[in-house]
Amino acid sequence: MQEIIQYLFSGITTGAIYAVIAVGLSMLYSSTELINFAHGEFVMIGAMSMVTFWVHMALPLPVAIGCTLALGCALGLLFERFAIRTARNPQPIVLVIITVGASIFLRGTGMIVWGKDPFSVPPFSNHESLEIFGAALLPQSIWIVAAALLLAGGIHFFLKRTLTGKAMVASAVNQKAAWLSGIPPERMAVLAFAISTGCGAVAGIFIAPVTMSSYDMGTILGLKGFCAAMIGGLGSLWGAFAGGILLGVLESLGAGLISSGLKDAIAFILLLLILYVRPGGLFSAKEAKRF
Amino acid sequence: MYALADCFRLKRQNGSDMDDNKIKNRIEHAVFICIILVLGLFTQNTYYLQIMTFIGINTLLALGLNMLIGYAGQISLGHAAFYGIGAYTTAILSGTFGISPWLSLLCAIGVAVLIAFVVGLPTLRLSGYYLGMGTLGFGMIVNILFREWSSVTGGSSGFVGIPVLEAGKVSFMSGQNYFFLVWGVVLGAILMCRRILASRMGRALRSIHDGEKASLAVGVNTHYLKLQIFMFSASLGAVAGFLYAHFVLFISPESFGFMVSVKMVTMVVIGGMASVWGALLGASLLTLLPEVLHGFAEYEMIVFGLILMVVMIFMPQGLTRGFLDMYEKARKKRQ
Amino acid sequence: MISPEPGHNNKPILAVSSLTKMFGGVKAQDNISFSIQPGIVCGLIGPNGAGKTTLFNLITGIYSPDEGQVVFNGKDTRKMTVDQRVRAGIARTFQHVELFGSMTLLENVLVGMHVRTRSGFWGAVTRLPWVIREEKEAVEKAEALLEFTGLMDYAHHPAGDLPVGRQKTAEIARALASDPLLLLLDEPAAGLNAVETEALGKLIEQVKKRGVTMMLVEHDMSLAMGICDKMIVLDQGSKLAEGTPREIQNNEAVMAAYLGQG
Numbered sequence: 001m002q003e004i005i006q007y008l009f010s011g012i013t014t015g016a017i018y019a020v021i022a023v024g025l026s027m028l029y030s031s032t033e034l035i036n037f038a039h040g041e042f043v044m045i046g047a048m049s050m051v052t053f054w055v056h057m058a059l060p061l062p063v064a065i066g067c068t069l070a071l072g073c074a075l076g077l078l079f080e081r082f083a084i085r086t087a088r089n090p091q092p093i094v095l096v097i098i099t100v101g102a103s104i105f106l107r108g109t110g111m112i113v114w115g116k117d118p119f120s121v122p123p124f125s126n127h128e129s130l131e132i133f134g135a136a137l138l139p140q141s142i143w144i145v146a147a148a149l150l151l152a153g154g155i156h157f158f159l160k161r162t163l164t165g166k167a168m169v170a171s172a173v174n175q176k177a178a179w180l181s182g183i184p185p186e187r188m189a190v191l192a193f194a195i196s197t198g199c200g201a202v203a204g205i206f207i208a209p210v211t212m213s214s215y216d217m218g219t220i221l222g223l224k225g226f227c228a229a230m231i232g233g234l235g236s237l238w239g240a241f242a243g244g245i246l247l248g249v250l251e252s253l254g255a256g257l258i259s260s261g262l263k264d265a266i267a268f269i270l271l272l273l274i275l276y277v278r279p280g281g282l283f284s285a286k287e288a289k290r291f
Numbered sequence: 292m293y294a295l296a297d298c299f300r301l302k303r304q305n306g307s308d309m310d311d312n313k314i315k316n317r318i319e320h321a322v323f324i325c326i327i328l329v330l331g332l333f334t335q336n337t338y339y340l341q342i343m344t345f346i347g348i349n350t351l352l353a354l355g356l357n358m359l360i361g362y363a364g365q366i367s368l369g370h371a372a373f374y375g376i377g378a379y380t381t382a383i384l385s386g387t388f389g390i391s392p393w394l395s396l397l398c399a400i401g402v403a404v405l406i407a408f409v410v411g412l413p414t415l416r417l418s419g420y421y422l423g424m425g426t427l428g429f430g431m432i433v434n435i436l437f438r439e440w441s442s443v444t445g446g447s448s449g450f451v452g453i454p455v456l457e458a459g460k461v462s463f464m465s466g467q468n469y470f471f472l473v474w475g476v477v478l479g480a481i482l483m484c485r486r487i488l489a490s491r492m493g494r495a496l497r498s499i500h501d502g503e504k505a506s507l508a509v510g511v512n513t514h515y516l517k518l519q520i521f522m523f524s525a526s527l528g529a530v531a532g533f534l535y536a537h538f539v540l541f542i543s544p545e546s547f548g549f550m551v552s553v554k555m556v557t558m559v560v561i562g563g564m565a566s567v568w569g570a571l572l573g574a575s576l577l578t579l580l581p582e583v584l585h586g587f588a589e590y591e592m593i594v595f596g597l598i599l600m601v602v603m604i605f606m607p608q609g610l611t612r613g614f615l616d617m618y619e620k621a622r623k624k625r626q
Numbered sequence: 627m628i629s630p631e632p633g634h635n636n637k638p639i640l641a642v643s644s645l646t647k648m649f650g651g652v653k654a655q656d657n658i659s660f661s662i663q664p665g666i667v668c669g670l671i672g673p674n675g676a677g678k679t680t681l682f683n684l685i686t687g688i689y690s691p692d693e694g695q696v697v698f699n700g701k702d703t704r705k706m707t708v709d710q711r712v713r714a715g716i717a718r719t720f721q722h723v724e725l726f727g728s729m730t731l732l733e734n735v736l737v738g739m740h741v742r743t744r745s746g747f748w749g750a751v752t753r754l755p756w757v758i759r760e761e762k763e764a765v766e767k768a769e770a771l772l773e774f775t776g777l778m779d780y781a782h783h784p785a786g787d788l789p790v791g792r793q794k795t796a797e798i799a800r801a802l803a804s805d806p807l808l809l810l811l812d813e814p815a816a817g818l819n820a821v822e823t824e825a826l827g828k829l830i831e832q833v834k835k836r837g838v839t840m841m842l843v844e845h846d847m848s849l850a851m852g853i854c855d856k857m858i859v860l861d862q863g864s865k866l867a868e869g870t871p872r873e874i875q876n877n878e879a880v881m882a883a884y885l886g887q888g
């Protein structure tokens with residue numbers, strides 16, 4: 001019992017990180033209908049930048065976080081401008097290969113910049129851990145979950161309540177109509193990219209003190225984020241969030257109760273199951289082909 | 292050499308468009324065979340022979356994937372899984388259980404085709420991004436399996452004790468024999484791909500690439516066709532895995548990971564999407580690059596990533612095709 | 627259930643009854659019923675968004691209806707997939723040209739023959755005598771079709787490089803390659819000039835002589851009046867009128883719908 005609660009705690013913590021990754025992917029999808037296979041690399045960049053800014057350069061924590069965030073958003077901007085918008089033939093298969101290329105490129109760059117060794121980042125706050133039902137709850141976990149909720153809430157507010165956010169959603173639903181009513185779809189796409197990769201960087205900031213960070217951590221995290229987003233229904237913000245938490249908990253339980261080696265397989269099996277069982281159901285709105 | 296003789300006979304008969312093509316193909320095959328013979332017979336340096344053998348194995352991979360990406364227009368980001376399934380199946384059957392490697396080749400192909408069927412049946416209904424994610428996830432699972440099922444696969448430290456191939460009195464221990472074995476298989480695969488592409492099936496396949504809805508409407512069962520081609524490319528991957536395993540005699544999960552899948556896609560993007568020769572070109576380039584460039588390993592990922600991005604941004608039809616198109620355009624302008 | 631029209635004793639080749647299809651809130655097909663006798667050319671007209679293309683998509687099985695059924699050649703098509711329907715004898719062309727652009731015209735027609743040929747993977751790899759024979763016969767048949775449609779000169783050109791007028795005809799050639807009993811033509815004259823339109827009219831007459839039943843969506847009234855034996859008028863998803871071209875011409879509801887459109 002106590003063990004299970006312990007697994008739950010750690011599951012919810014990693015789940016919150018997956019949730020942030022998934023929210024980034026999902027919001028990009030809902031505003032540009034694109035899935036960024038390089039999303040995970042922005043998580044890696046976020047985590048590794050924390051190592052640089054906070055551990056190596058010893059900047060104050062808020063400044064380090066700010067710099068990391070700015071870097072994530074800026075790279076997203078550049079990525080959209082130079083790799084996505086210039087694509088001559090923006091079909092899904094082409095964009096898949098472009099973003100996979102970007103992912104490998106970023107990973108390779110990460111390896112050159114930070115080397116191959118993993119780094120660790122000390123916890124942001126070193127308070128005593130709390131005891132709940134005999135299980136230890138790190139204060140870090142609490143604020144990671146809280147910050148993840150805050151972030152998702154912020155994006156929700158932005159998309160549903162602000163003019164820019166609404167315009168962004170509108171231009172995804174119908175580019176031409178949006179353009180006719182004066183919304184510049186290109187600027188919306190840039191903005192969506194920056195926010196999305198910013199989310200990736202935030203996830204990286206969260207994950208840095210939780211696990212070891214290295215240049216090759218991104219791909220798997222990106223896939224897990226995608227899995228979470230699919231669980232909740234691609235394009236749905238809170239669905240993605242819930243999917244992330246669920247995935248984290250399942251993984252943590254699976255690793256603890258079955259085998260830690262198969263931990264990573266859980267997400268992928270789940271992903272395949274969803275793709276297989278409900279290939280249309282989760283995104284049925286996109287299914288009807290127009291002839 | 293039969294090919295050359297044949298084409299002269301044909302030339303005398305008539306010179307219509309179709310036959311011209313046939314003659315061109317025969318000449319290409321004859322030249323290809325000559326090059327292989329010369330390279331195989333006169334290369335003494337074992338290192339060069341080894342590199343060329345690897346090019347052959349990679350060409351098989353690229354050929355298979357090219358059929359899927361270049362012709363059917365479907366992405367697979369987990370194709371290294373089939374490569375690994377071929378290698379591990381033969382390693383386990385011939386190494387652990389002592390079964391004849393040739394029999395285990397059949398098993399390897401069978402297993403790969405079966406898995407391709409099971410995986411492809413639902414996945415190939417997906418399109419674009421979802422197919423990419425689905426195949427990527429599949430590749431990851433297979434790789435985790437290689438790593439974690441250590442009692443059978445040897446885990447992350449790898450599998451040792453794969454027997455050397457033998458056929459009667461011929462041992463494929465020697466680099467030259469193995470070179471000819473691999474390139475013989477490559478030739479067979481090239482012929483198969485070309486025959487498929489020129490057939491009813493190949494036309495239907497290309498029609499999917501050009502416009503899936505029209506090809507559905509003229510009565511092509513697109514899902515079944517994609518599945519068939521997926522299984523075919525999986526079987527080529529398994530054969531490549533078999534040849535790889537009995538060549539290096541030691542395999543480990545890293546040789547079949549995500550990066551290898553990406554490398555395969557890069558080969559196709561560079562060379563494929565144009566013709567089967569493109570696949571050969573892509574495989575050669577990506578095999579030679581690390582050998583030629585000193586310290587390339589450090590920059591390998593950056594270079595692959597850049598190739599993928601730049602080619603896909605500016606020449607979404609693939610590098611070779613792109614250049615051919617540019618050449619055609621320039622020629623037309625001059626006329 | 628389906629009463630044959632007076633004056634015709636033979637069974638209808640196509641019988642559509644109470645077909646309904648919704649897209650979100652839009653009723654693209656609202657309780658449509660009609661039947662078509664074999665061998666005739668039936669015009670399908672109506673203002674933009676009337677549901678003509680949707681009707682074709684329902685008949686060919688691209689969409690499945692919310693209600694109602696399509697009976698083709700005496701068989702209920704409800705359980706039939708798209709390719710089974712093509713095999714049974716329904717062929718179509720598209721409103722916006724959908725040729726296989728990178729393939730030659732001959733290859734396009736050969737793909738059109740897909741359901742009438744049978745060699746598969748093993749046939750392609752082994753090239754047994756029957757496969758070679760089948761291929762040869764297919765090429766001969768395709769060339770005959772190109773000759774028939776007057777496109778033989780373009781046989782070895784990539785279909786995407788053809789002028790629009792030729793592409794429209796090429797789609798008809800490709801559709802004919804499957805030996806259809808019923809041919810659905812979606813705006814074949816759109817984008818054609820006067821000369822080409824006239825040639826198209828002649829081609830349709832000739833196809834009719836071969837015994838192929840046709841449904842024809844057309845905005846060019848003079849063409850439609852000239853070649854159709856019967857006309858069906860759709861407006862906003864419902865059937866407005868049905869009858870001979872002359873009856874349609876004098877139908878007040880039809881006039882109102884077209885005039886109301888502006």
Ligand SMILES: Nc1ncnc2c1ncn2[C@@H]1O[C@H](COP(=O)(O)OP(=O)(O)OP(=O)(O)O)[C@@H](O)[C@H]1O
Pocket residue numbers: 288289290291649650652653654672673674675676677678679680681721
């Ligand atoms: N796949 C679809 N999803 C949503 N709405 C659709 C779809 N296909 C058609 N519609 C709607 O159904 C209605 C009928 O469309 P349809 O294309 O059948 O008209 P049409 O008579 O062919 O018009 P046109 O002369 O413009 O070709 C239109 O309002 C259209 O917007």
Ligand SMILES: [Mg+2]
Pocket residue numbers: 678679680721
């Ligand atoms: Mg229409």
